[in-house]
Amino acid sequence: MKICILGGGVTGLSVARLLDPARFTVRVLERAPVLGGLCRSSVVDGFTCDHAGGHIVFSKNKAVLDWMLDHVGRDNIVEKDRNTRIRWHHRYVPYPFENGVGHLTPEAKFDCLKGYLEAADRRERGEPCPTDFENWVLWKMGRGFAEHFMFPYNRKLWECDLSKMASAWVAGRVPDAPVDDILKAAVGLETKGYVHQAKFWFPLTGGFQALTDGIARACPHEVLTDTPCESLRRSGDGWVVNGEHYDFVVNTMPLPELAKVFEDLPGDVRGDIDALVPISLVNVLVAMKADxxxxxxxxxxxxFEDQGPANRITFYSNYSPRNAPEGHASYMAEITYRGHYDFDATKERELLQGLEHAGLVRRSDVVLTHHWHNRYAYIDQDLEFAARIARVRSWFDDSGMLTLGRFGRYEYHNSDQCIERAFQAVEQIEARARAGDRMTFEIGA
Structure with a gap:
């Protein structure tokens, strides 16, 4: 069976790595000159930095975690204790915010506890779960937690009116602290959230791209860079990609980019895909002298807005001693945006002023910044998204073509979950090939 995989990010490379070369002839097409997609990294004047987000090597699935560690290389890995905080005005508060309530001012602590108990009472009396995110926060956490953290942070991250955003995505993404944890934290008894992620791993050298580099090196199939998918159409029981016939296609390109080259995509599916508006990210390396x-x-x-445009800062030189030259340190700042965003001298100044106001840098210590734009970074979870993407996935799963990946399937997944999806997909591809069945799929929710 001859298979074409569109996209050489972590999902596409993982599928190719897992497909048995004795049974499948596979070609991966990647439009960029370097493999890795959202997992790419670069070295700038001796400073390593990832192009997108704050990746870590971690999975609750032990098989996936072991697979990731093996492909990074067990001799190229650093084990780290997760220590995550919220810069709440001029103090550090443990994350998740509910577990850090004891670190707030007395007034804010009262607001949060009062609002939380009022929200719990409303739920106990049968108030239904809201379908929009803004009211879900009030329903689940109360006004104190909303006003002191959840609203300002999420408005900054999602760049939208939170009442126009669905609440269906929150499971597994928004921490849900037990009542006992909140009460203990409020009276000064330390509690921890996200205990399943107490430890994580990171490549010693190469940034997070060391993972996709390792997968690519172990891949037994043809992998082409600088090779975009320029045309795609059905041909009988198979597919024609860039004029060449394949029995089967696995797409990991962002769906809006796929729709541009998919010649016979049905109009209703195209309409749903056209409505998938991306939330973009500029990732900024902030390199500093450090004594x-x-x-x-x-x-x-x-x-908070006075902390500048970034919503998250990774202490990147803490991840590996090789990420910054001796006598230096580095942050990785994440700024989300919709539409167009020029990271020019003015935007750089706003970022550094905000970080200085937050007590993170002295601008006189900054030796360089470097940035990377990522058009597809976060998924716009508007009120129509769930129904829209369900229709799109259903059509593809029944079409004889599989679409996977954070933006190939529009699933709000981290890299380990993308790899887990690749495991599931390959299992189904191999089973259907053995049975001679038509390639339809049942990929989990």
């Missing part, structure tokens, strides 16, 4: 190590933190959240 002492950074605070022992993994990453922090910046919810």
């Amino acid at each position: 002492r190590p950074l605070d022992d933190l993994s990453w922090i959240y910046l919810p």
Whole structure:
């Protein structure tokens, strides 16, 4: 069976790595000159930095975690204790915010507890779960937690009116602290959230791209860079990609980019895909002189406007001693945006002023910044998204073509979940090929 995989990011490479070369002839097409997609990294004047987000090597699925560690290389890995904070005005508060309530001012602590108990009472009396995110926060956490963290942070991250955003995506993404944890934290008894992620791993050298580089090196199939998919159409029981016939196609390109080259995509499916508006990201390396190590933190959240445009800062030189030259340190700042965003001298100044106001840098210590734009970074979870994407996925799953990946399937997944999806997909591809069945798929929710 001859298979074409569109996209050489973590999902596409993982599928290719897993497909048995004795049974499948596979070609991966990647439009960029370098593999990795959202997992790419670069070295700038001796500073390593990732192009997108704050990746870590971690999975709740032990098989996936072991697979990731093996492909990074067990001799190229650093084990880290997660230490995550919120920069709440001029103090550090443990993350998740509910677990850090004891670190707030007395007034804010009262607001949060009062609002939380009022919300719990409303739920107990049968108030239904709201379908929009803004009212879900009030329903679940109360006004105090909403006003002191959830609203300012999420408005900054999602760049939208939170009442226009659905609440269906929150499971597994928004921490849900037990009542006992909140009460203990409020009276000064330390509690921890996200205990399943107490440890994580990171490549010693190469940035997060060391993972996709390792997968690519182990891949037994043809992988082409600088090779975009320029045309795609059905041909009998198969597909024609760039004029060449394949029995089967696995797409990991962003769906809006796929729709541009998919010649016979049905109009209703195209309409649903056209409505998938991306939330973009500029990732900024902030490199500094440092006469002492950074605070022992993994990453922090910046919810407030006076902290500048970034919503999250990764203490990137803490991830590996090789990420910055001796006598230096580095942050990775994430700024989300919709539409167009020029990271020019003015935007750089706003970022550094905000970080200085938050107590993170002295601008005189900054030796360079470098940035990367990512058009597709976060998924716009508007009120119509769930129904729209369900129709799109259903059509593809029944079409004889599989679409996977964070933006190939529009699933709000981290890299380990993308790899887990690749495991599931390959299992189904191999089973259907053995049975001679038509290629239809049942990929989990």
